[in-house]
Amino acid sequence: MLTYEPDLDPEDWETSRKLAHHMLDDMFDLLAQAKQGPAWRPIPAEIQAAIREPIPMEAQGLEKVYRDYSDQVLPYSTGNRHPRFFGWVMGTGTVTGMLAEMLKAASNPHMGGFNHSALHVEIEVLRWLSLLLGFPENSSGILVGGGSMANMNGLAVARQQKAPWDVRAEGMFGQPQLTVYASSETHNWLIKACELMGLGRRAIRFIPVNQQGQMDLDSCRTQIQTDLRQGVHPFCIIGNAGTTSTGSIDDLVGQRALANEFGLWFHVDGALGSLAALAPRGAALVQGQELADSLAFDLHKWGYLPFEVACILVRDPQAHRATFAQAPAYLVSADRGISKGTTFFADRGYELSREFRALKVWMALKERGVRHLGEVIQKNIDQSFYLGRLVENHAAFELLSPVCLNVVCFRYNPGGLSEAELEAVNRETLLRIQEQGIAIPSHARIHDQFAIRVCNTNHRTRFSDMDLLLTEIHQMAKKVVREMNLGKE
Ligand SMILES: Cc1ncc(COP(=O)(O)O)c(C=O)c1O
Incomplete structure (x- = not known):
């Protein structure tokens, strides 16, 4: 008779249960504090190096694996939980969605x-x-x-x-x-x-x-x-x-x-x-x-x-x-x-x-309820039109495409810059806004012009995030213009 019958259930259910509760608490904190911290941060070289390790042939234990996840993976995620993540087209995720993923995996x-x-x-x-x-x-x-x-x-x-x-x-x-x-x-x-x-x-x-x-x-x-x-x-x-x-x-x-x-x-x-x-x-x-x-x-x-x-x-x-x-x-x-x-x-x-x-x-x-979900979607539409109006009413900005849903494409254009300079300034500004984790817009090309693009599928966004976004982009763009010696603003 075989005596060695390995399986993949926890060796000690109680220890695993405690750790799982701890993880759940951490994840609640993560989502409750989604507004805090940068919208994105670069992965340091030592973290990339740490993720690369020999094939784990022997057990490391759940506690250690969770610690590695918390130290090496979680802090450097795409950041689409953050209220000022507006890049590409990404959802924010929800607490209920997270719980559903767990329930799904358990019943499998x-x-x-x-x-x-x-x-x-x-x-x-x-x-x-x-x-x-x-x-x-x-x-x-x-x-x-x-x-x-x-x-x-x-x-x-x-x-x-x-x-x-x-x-x-x-x-x-x-x-x-x-x-x-x-x-x-x-x-x-x-x-x-x-x-x-x-x-x-x-x-x-x-x-x-x-x-x-x-x-x-x-x-x-x-x-x-x-x-x-x-x-x-x-x-x-x-x-x-x-x-x-x-x-x-x-x-x-x-x-x-x-x-x-x-x-x-x-x-x-x-x-x-x-x-x-x-x-x-x-x-x-x-x-x-x-x-x-x-x-x-x-x-x-x-x-x-x-x-x-x-x-x-x-x-x-x-x-x-x-x-x-x-x-x-x-x-x-x-x-x-x-x-x-x-x-x-x-x-x-x-x-x-x-x-x-x-x-x-x-x-x-x-x-x-669907009604509530619809109201959140409506909020994103209204916020996008709001940002579009902020851009249109700002002398240093230019709307590059009419707002019709939840996407706003615009650029910094204080006047006096060539097309090539506008592209360089807006590109650099966008990268700095992203790298400093202030917000994550992405970019688009509209009529062959480089646009900063905000796509709002973010249930955590507030109208004030739109104000902050434009103010920050403005400050950053002025700085970039100065540093590039383009002589305006
Ligand atoms: C209009 C449109 N269609 C299709 C896709 C592809 O969707 P998914 O990324 O879910 O595969 C995208 C993604 O952004 C999109 O914007």
Whole structure:
């Protein structure tokens, strides 16, 4: 008989429990004090060196591992917990989200399918999200790791539905070219997805945008007509409910009509902006997204939840299934027991083993209620318009793109500086603001000008943070101008 039967449970449950409580207290302190300290700090060389260590073949113990985490990892995180983190498009995270992650990992259900209650939570969450975003209650959907994955899921359904041959059987080899139409402001998930799906980058027709950053529908129509004349197969129009650089929202109603005109699939990328629909005055901003055949959006951005969770909704459940469903013998369901036929999420996407992402969404929506969440989203919209007005009313600043949602692009421009100098000053100012941990805006290029970009998906931000941000950028920019000997201000 074997006497050595190792497992991975704690050697001493009581000691582990105490340490776990201590960790939880630390994490509560961390989040309660998220406003304190810098928004970001560089990783010292000695910390990087300390993280690099020999493969830990022998036990170090949880206490030591937690100490290493606290000393080496936690202080140098991206900083998106902080109320003045406005870079790229990142959510802030919430206390409930953190707790949900712990509960999820403890119960650790498999969300590919099977007969268990967690599956019903995801089904319910998808039903709520469908209704909240104006999709039919019986839409299909799935929670995935991020907006890129959600969008690719939608594009795959579009291709399966609209290709004039059986894409799943034949693939793309030797077939006519398929083409997809998206504004030039579309996020690069589209390029990656077309490369991965074998469509190739040449499948993408990037359509120019108007002054508001919206797809020019006439150019799109002309391009489709040209493509049709040349014998290629247009299959999908992509609308943006919030572009990454400026938050612009395409004319989604117009895009739906254009897609109908040519019998194309209409997919909306709402990774950044779709959840505006929950805000009291936000639904009008993203009007038309509810008309899409498929809609992708992130909950780890403007839903404030911890990474990773995004959603794809597909209006026609059959179309969704027809793209991904397979029935290998080892997954065929029984009529009783744990493999009794239920919703098989693996039939709605690429992944088989899946985590219980729905738990944090379910808990977040139930705990504070959708109305409250909508008010927080509305606050971010109002704060962004507020910052836009501060910029417009400030003689030393210039707004580079109209504010239409939660993104503000601007630059320091006191007058008298060349374009090259403006770029150098604004770039240096931004880097110093980031490096000193004052705030984390990111940057964008607007009409070939370097912009400081503030994207507000931060539930901790106060209006006063916007005042402080602009004051600090102003002081810093003046200093940079002086140091660069540019002779102004
Ligand atoms: C408009 C847009 N679409 C898609 C994505 C990709 O989302 P994710 O980072 O969740 O994969 C982003 C990310 O910022 C985005 O801004």
